Amino acid sequence: MAATGERTGAVRPFSVAVPPEAFDDLERRLAATRWPSAELVDDRSQGVQLAVLQAVCRYWASGYDTGRVEARLNALPQFTTEIDGVEIHFLHVPSRHEDALPLIMTHGWPGSVMELLDSIGPLTDPTTYGGLAQDAFHVVLPSLPGYGFSAEPAEVGWDLGRTAHAWAELMRRLGYSRFVAQGGDVGAGVTDVMGRQAPEGLVGIHTNLLVPALNDPAALPSGTEQERAAQAAIKTFQTSGNGYFVEQATRPQTIGYALLDSPAALAAWMLDHDTDAYAKIARAFLDGQPSGNLTPDHVLDNITAYWLTGTGASAARSYWEAYGPDAPAAQNPPPPPVRVPVGFTTFPGEIWRTPRSWAEQAYPTLDYFHEAERGGHFAAWEEPDLFAAELRAAFQPLMAAAPGTRRPR
Template identity: 80%
Template sequence: MTTTEHQAGSSIRPFTVQIPKDTLDDLQRRLAATRWPTRELVGDRTQGVQLAPLQALRQYWATEYDGRRVESRLNALPQFITEIDGVDIHFVHVRSQHQHALPLIMTHGWPGSVIEMLDSVGPLTDPTAHGGTAADAFHLVLPSLPGYGFSGEPAEVGWDLARTARAWAELMRRLGYGRYVAQGGDVGAGVTDAMGRLGPDGLAGIHTNLLVPALNDPASLPQNTEAERAALAAIKTFQTSGNGYFVEMATRPQTIGYALLDSPVALAAWMIDHDTDAYYKIARAFVDGQPSGNLTRDHILDNITAYWLTGTGASAARSYWEAYGPDAPAAGSRPLPPPRIPVGFSTFPGEIWRTPRSWAEQAYPTLSYFDEAEHGGHFAAWEEPQLFAAHLRAAFRPLR
């Protein structure tokens, strides 16, 4: 690149979501034309997403949900685009009004998006309005993963967790943050874990709410206590009967992508069939109108609608092939060393497995914070934003 081209490529440009009316009209037509399978033959989710909650979701989506919510919620916050390593990265950037706020980059996962983190923006950037003190404030950066949301789709293979981690370090450098911390759950936990292991300049500490090393190699972790054995059993249950979506996206993302871009109800079914705890909470929200914490019908549909409007079902699925598939570019590469910076970890009761402290200590020799939350599940920031923010304040307080 010439100097001029490099400067243009690394520029940070304001971004506004603008959804064409034709796109929303097309969504309504497709919702109305849904073809339904017959009812499942069992009384639980063992055959997959049940017909009754999905029909209730479709009914609310088609008749009561405001299709402009994604646009209005995101446009209420400062958004930007910058090109990193050939991909346009979309991010929300909210600077705190409080002096000495600590910069924090927070990464979503699948089937999440920056949508799931929007209700934690206030507690993290303006803690005095949410039960905290000015000393707890963060400058918050919420990037959309490559191929997700309003970020661009990679045009080549190789966007594994480590490459995304390096992109996030570059993003924080461009924003002028010489010292910052990072947090992530689900796929975002993998990115954050990689950031900690790579140790880019300026990264002072990380926090996750999913123990990535346990998913990669659970047999290597202690199995002596009742809590350790229960966690191992939960992982085995997930790997044998609950991770169909994981296997499909890690091995055949393009195949499932055709359905995800053609039918909004198929997209919704695929996205809510993630884990048992989250599934039943979402089902209750639509069938009984009883939200669990922040998992209201509107908030759930905000996230699903964002995937539909951006047409990112297939490109998001490919991120699993990149990170976890047998043909992933990083497969067989030399493992990254453990982080040498402080690591915080929070376990939430509805998570796929409850991580014992002993597992976190073995995975992260520099573990500096560990706590067990009272409420919440796999999508902790989405379901319990206030509680989630309290954990982050506590985890990063010693690093200020």
């Protein structure tokens, strides 16, 4: 992706071009899948169910338009730039409203920029979606290092903090002297660290996963029924729902061999995340009843992006960097507090529903908290309009304070 002979730090236009043989190879590998026998239980307690994965792969092989990833991305302005030795791919969609607030959003795993695409319209062009011109954002969507069309790091050390520094540099290169950040899943970790690093220009953050709660849930309040339910949900996740997390944080290379060799294995690994999302995706493929935007086509857009870029292993390594035994977070240094305003939205299908008391303890600068009526762990993907409305509400005081600044390029 990097153009030779260009100065370091240059921002270069980018477009996706997938060779036809890549689709031929995918078709061949799907047809050659060796299926295990069915699980011996009637739920997902043994993992992704055979009927679900066979339905996914059947549609992938015969009903899905494999050119969708290329077409959807190339319909939007894409760029690459080298930051700290890694070529970063990103979408940059300025609003037609010049005084829009610049926003950098970070995806997670097993997501990608594909999960955020349908939120771009409501965020950049709110008047078309029932909002006001002053609700607009200039949107920047980078692919995490080792994900999608961003290059793989060639050395260890790309933890959440290094990525957070890279995102601040990216916004500087784009000419934004005042901006906000948002993230869910791994993106919530990056955004949380950005708030603690407080780079010049960052004026607020919003997340929809309370990352500090995973570090020490026992230290959080447990006096109310909602708080106890949240602690119980975290315990369930840590004892029976985080197999992918443990493997990627400790042995990413091992699982990487399967993820690069078998599209069926990649699909199964990516589906086996949280119970709510799995159930919704299973219904979409088995019963034709998608939940919001979690349609078969959108789900396969994300999986296909991982397959075509061959980033299953490198994306898994990001967990080793961020959460592994030698990661900075594992050393438990006292993190600096977040000094910018914080917005937080908890969605009903999230791995745990964060009580307001937890968000207030984690973020003393919390100035927006809301319990959404729909959506789950992949909130922007499942409910893009509702997600955009949450960001407008969370950042409204900052949008009214002063416009963002963008240097003309």
